[in-house]
Amino acid sequence: MTTTSETDKQVHNDLQQQAKDHLWMYFTRHSNFHEEKNEIPVISRAEGAYIYTSTGEKIIDGLAGLFSSQIGHGRKELADAAAKQMMELDFFPLWSYAHPKAIELATRLASYAPGDLNRVFFSTTGGEAVESAWKLAKQYFKLTGHGTKYKVISRSIAYHGTTQGALAITGIPAAKTFFEPLTPGGVKVPNTNFYRAPEHLRNDEVAFGIWAADRIEEAILMEGADTVAAVFLEPVQNSGGCFVPPPGYWQRVREICTRHNVLLVADETITGFGRVGAMFAVNRFNVVPDIITCAKGITSGYLPLGAMIVSDRLFEPFKSGKTSMLHGFTWGGHPVSAAVAMANLDIIENELVIENVLANEDYFREQLETLYDIDIVGNVRGMGYFYGIELVKDRETRETFNDQESEKLLRGFLSKELFTNGLYCRTDDRGDPVVQIAPPLIIGRDVIDDIVAILRKTLTKAAELF
Numbered sequence: 001m002t003t004t005s006e007t008d009k010q011v012h013n014d015l016q017q018q019a020k021d022h023l024w025m026y027f028t029r030h031s032n033f034h035e036e037k038n039e040i041p042v043i044s045r046a047e048g049a050y051i052y053t054s055t056g057e058k059i060i061d062g063l064a065g066l067f068s069s070q071i072g073h074g075r076k077e078l079a080d081a082a083a084k085q086m087m088e089l090d091f092f093p094l095w096s097y098a099h100p101k102a103i104e105l106a107t108r109l110a111s112y113a114p115g116d117l118n119r120v121f122f123s124t125t126g127g128e129a130v131e132s133a134w135k136l137a138k139q140y141f142k143l144t145g146h147g148t149k150y151k152v153i154s155r156s157i158a159y160h161g162t163t164q165g166a167l168a169i170t171g172i173p174a175a176k177t178f179f180e181p182l183t184p185g186g187v188k189v190p191n192t193n194f195y196r197a198p199e200h201l202r203n204d205e206v207a208f209g210i211w212a213a214d215r216i217e218e219a220i221l222m223e224g225a226d227t228v229a230a231v232f233l234e235p236v237q238n239s240g241g242c243f244v245p246p247p248g249y250w251q252r253v254r255e256i257c258t259r260h261n262v263l264l265v266a267d268e269t270i271t272g273f274g275r276v277g278a279m280f281a282v283n284r285f286n287v288v289p290d291i292i293t294c295a296k297g298i299t300s301g302y303l304p305l306g307a308m309i310v311s312d313r314l315f316e317p318f319k320s321g322k323t324s325m326l327h328g329f330t331w332g333g334h335p336v337s338a339a340v341a342m343a344n345l346d347i348i349e350n351e352l353v354i355e356n357v358l359a360n361e362d363y364f365r366e367q368l369e370t371l372y373d374i375d376i377v378g379n380v381r382g383m384g385y386f387y388g389i390e391l392v393k394d395r396e397t398r399e400t401f402n403d404q405e406s407e408k409l410l411r412g413f414l415s416k417e418l419f420t421n422g423l424y425c426r427t428d429d430r431g432d433p434v435v436q437i438a439p440p441l442i443i444g445r446d447v448i449d450d451i452v453a454i455l456r457k458t459l460t461k462a463a464e465l466f
């Protein structure tokens with residue numbers, strides 16, 4: 001007779017083999033798993049702030065899935081909302097018809113958004129929301145007599161999605177190389193990594209913010225304002241490691257965009273729904289963009305959903321004219337996703353999830369800052385429940401690791417070791433090497449302490465590699 005553990009082992013081995021034979025994982029170097037001994041981590045269960053591997057290890061979900069799981073895993077209320085909706089209205093598209101959950105969710109999102117951002121266009125993903133925003137910007141200007149405006153300005157190392165249009169907005173050269181030529185019109189400017197600011201601005205964050213914002217104006221003028229449709233920015237840039245905007249940066253960018261009749265798009269795919277301590281991060285920075293794009297945390301990742309939220313001004317030509325936006329997605333605003341989003345937002349509000357983030361963000365950052373006694377910890381940055389730790393070879397000079405060293409440090413050691421020590425998070429070298437932490441927003445100081453303890457143990461060992 002086969003024992004349970006033997007059965008479990010067989011299931012595990014079968015999954016490993018089938019994954020190696022058939023599954024194509026995103027952004028993954030599959031050669032890593034060719035050798036028999038290198039197993040693909042298989043996550044089979046999740047609850048609260050923890051994920052469980054197929055072999056039963058309990059791991060802290062230090063990345064909220066992929067910056068998504070605001071309320072944590074396994075909430076029955078969301079499963080119930082999905083089941084109820086499936087029995088009531090499983091699916092209906094938003095092509096000339098509406099359904100109650102899309103209407104209710106659109107109304108709710110408009111109530112969270114600042115200014116006159118009152119119109120909601122649903123998508124299935126963040127990338128689709130970004131695509132939609134660019135297409136809207138182009139059509140809006142064509143309809144309002146500025147048909148030459150089509151270009152988009154975004155920032156170095158920023159990630160805005162992988163489809164051809166969104167990829168042209170994305171600022172990560174390696175992600176684009178194989179897919180050139182991309183949609184024309186993507187223009188890049190510097191990001192707000194204060195740690196890597198030009199030497200003469202390193203001691204003055206406000207001056208750095210002015211400098212960085214002015215690079216946007218410079219790009220608009222160099223391209224010609226009559227060719228530029230929009231500026232796409234994340235309120236806190238994820239890729240590169242949680243670049244918080246310098247004080248005054250967003251205000252200055254807003255002024256620049258208004259001055260040149262360029263739309264300002266806040267890509268809140270990650271920062272929305274409490275990640276940085278507000279329903280939308282722009283509310284924390286007191287700025288009103290023309291469009292917000294969002295996804296991920298809107299359902300806490302229980303189902304796919306994205307949206308762009310648009311100002312009344314941008315909707316005006318569609319409201320009063322005979323034209324329509326010939327654009328949409330079969331699954332955009334799916335009734336079950338919308339029902340789950342409503343239940344998710346109920347929990348975020350009723351259980352004071354954002355208040356929890358605000359109450360703990362200083363503590364979180366202070367605990368991460370204790371890691372500065374490890375030689376390779378160069379810079380800790382971020383806000384809310386969204387932090388990046390930039391790793392350096394020499395803290396005095398801020399010398400970064402070269403490609404080979406970064407490979408050895410991140411892929412060769414850190415990502416595996418952190419996981420083995422009980423923490424799932426991101427190690428990333430799309431910019432300078434960083435470890436990123438973005439756990440579910442429900443965690444308290446006990447789990448923050450556990451995260452920092454695992455980071456300390458692992459980074460201390462990593463420092464010994466060099």
Ligand SMILES: Cc1ncc(COP(=O)(O)O)c(C=O)c1O
Nearest residue numbers: 125126127159160161267269270
């Ligand atoms: C800022 C930002 N925009 C867009 C996207 C693309 O979202 P999706 O993967 O849902 O298409 C992401 C994904 O991480 C993102 O971080």
